[in-house]
Amino acid sequence: xxxxxxxxxxxxxxxxxxxxxxxxxxxxxxxxxxxxxxxxxxxxxxxxxxxxxxxxxxxxxxxxxxxxxxxxxxxxxxxxxxxxxxxxxxxxxxxxxxxxxxxxxxxxxxxxxxxxxxxxxxxxxxxxxxxxxxxxxxxxxxxxxxxxxxxxxxxxxxxxxxxxxxxxxxxxxxxxxxxxxxxxxxxxxxxxxxxxxxxxxxxxxxxxxxxxxxxxxxxxxxxxxxxxxxxxxxxxxxxxxxxxxxxxxxxxxxxxxxxxxxxxxxxxxxxxxxxxxxxxxxxxxxxxxxxxxxxxxxxxxxxxxxxxxxxxxxxxxxxxxxxxxxxxxxx
Numbered sequence: 383x384x385x386x387x388x389x390x391x392x393x394x395x396x397x398x399x400x401x402x403x404x405x406x407x408x409x410x411x412x413x414x415x416x417x418x419x420x421x422x423x424x425x426x427x428x429x430x431x432x433x434x435x436x437x438x439x440x441x442x443x444x445x446x447x448x449x450x451x452x453x454x455x456x457x458x459x460x461x462x463x464x465x466x467x468x469x470x471x472x473x474x475x476x477x478x479x480x481x482x483x484x485x486x487x488x489x490x491x492x493x494x495x496x497x498x499x500x501x502x503x504x505x506x507x508x509x510x511x512x513x514x515x516x517x518x519x520x521x522x523x524x525x526x527x528x529x530x531x532x533x534x535x536x537x538x539x540x541x542x543x544x545x546x547x548x549x550x551x552x553x554x555x556x557x558x559x560x561x562x563x564x565x566x567x568x569x570x571x572x573x574x575x576x577x578x579x580x581x582x583x584x585x586x587x588x589x590x591x592x593x594x595x596x597x598x599x600x601x602x603x604x605x606x607x608x609x610x611x612x613x614x615x616x617x618x619x620x621x622x623x624x625x626x627x628x629x630x631x632x633x634x635x636x637x638x639x640x641x642x643x644x645x646x647x648x649x650x651x652x653x654x655x656x657x658x659x660x661x662x663x664x665x666x667x668x669x670x671x672x673x674x675x676x677x678x679x680x681x682x683x684x685x686x687x688x689x690x691x692x693x694x695x696x697x698x699x700x701x702x703x704x705x706x707x708x709x710x711x712x713x
Contacts, residue, residue: 397464399457406436406453410464414472415445416585417648417702421471428467435460443649444581536679540615543673551674552619559620559671561664562631567594567638574642585701590641593697597637597690601630604689613679622677629678632669632686633693639665640694 398411415421422440425447429438437450449460560566571594575587602624610627624630643661647654669687672678 397461397468399461406455407448407450408457408460410447410449410461411445412440412447412464412468413445414468415440415442415447416583417442420475421468424471425464425467428470429463432463444583536681537613537615539680540613540673540676544616544676546674555671555674556619558667559631559675562635562668562671564598564630564634567634570642571638586645589697589701590638593637593641593694594634596697597634597693598630600689600693601628601633601686604628604685605630610679610682613676616676618677619675620677626678627682627685628689629669629672629682629686631672632665632678632683633690635665635668636687636690637694637697640690641697644698 397413399408412421412425415425419442422442425440426438429435429447429449434455435449435451437448439448441447447464449464451460571590574590578584578587578590605625605627608627609625612622612626639661643657646657646661650657665687669683672683673680
C-alpha cells in the first residue's frame with residue numbers, strides 16, 4: 383500500500399485521500415468540513431455505525447477525517463463511503479429527497495443524525511438580520527459618544543487619566559500600545575497566514591488579509607472624512623501622525639486580534655471563555671493606552687472599537703456563509 387492514493391471516487395473533489403501508509407488507517411480531506419460542526423457530527427455518526435470501521439475522528443480546522451478500519455478493506459472503499467455520506471448530507475441540508483448512490487459500500491440511512499435544522503437561505507437571512515441589528519446598535523452608540531464629546535467629557539477623562547502617570551506605568555503602557563502598531567500587526571498577520579497555509583487552510587489567511595486591509599482602508603477613509611485633530615493636553619510619549627478620529631489602534635486591534643481570537647475558539651472550543659477573555663482584555667488594554675498616552679480622545683477609541691466590531695462581524699459572517707456554501711457547490 384502506497385503513501386497516498388492516486389484516485390478517489392470518479393475524480394470527485396468531495397473526497398481526497400491524503401495518507402494510507404499503514405494498513406487499516408487512512409486520512410481523507412473532505413471539502414465542506416471546515417468549521418462545520420454539523421457535518422463533523424454527521425460523518426462521525428454515520429461512520430461509527432459501520433462494522434468495518436473501528437474508529438473515526440473528524441477535524442473541522444483542517445478538513446481532515448482520520449479513519450481506522452479492518453486491515454483487509456481497501457482505502458478506496460472508505461473513500462467511496464465518505465463520498466456517499468457527504469452527498470447524503472448535502473441533500474439533507476437542501477431539503478432534497480435522500481437517495482443513496484448504488485455502490486458496494488452503500489451506507490444505511492441513519493435516523494436522528496445531526497443535521498442543520500434550517501435551510502441555508504434561512505440561515506443567511508438570520509445572519510443578515512444580526513448584522514443589521516449590530517450595525518444599528520453600534521451606530522447609536524457612536525452618536526451617544528459624539529454627544530458626550532460635545533459635553534466636554536472627552537477632555538475631563540483625559541485630564542483624570544493624566545494624573546495616574548508614573549515612570550513605571552509609562553513603560554508598561556508603551557509596551558502594550560506597541561502591540562497595536564502597524565508593523566507588529568502586519569508581522570502577526572504574516573505569521574498567522576504562514577501557519578494557516580502550512581496547515582492547508584489558505585482560505586483562513588485570505589479572510590484575515592481581507593479583514594485587515596479592509597479595516598485599515600476604512601480607518602484612513604474615516605480619518606480623512608472627519609479630520610479631527612489629536613488632543614494636545616500634554617507632551618506625547620510617542621510620535622503620532624494623521625488625524626485622530628477614529629483610533630486606528632483600537633479599530634485594527636479589534637479586527638485583527640478579534641479575528642484571530644475567533645479562529646482560536648473554533649480550534650480550541652474547550653478554552654473558548656479563556657480565549658475570549660484574553661482577546662477582549664488585550665483589545666481594551668490597547669485602547670486604554672491611547673488615552674493614557676494622550677494621543678486620542680475617548681470618543682476616538684470608542685468609535686474605533688464600534689466600527690471595527692461592525693467590520694469584524696461582517697467578515698466573520700461572510701466567512702461562515704462561504705463555508706456553508708462550499709459544500710453545496712460540490713453537488
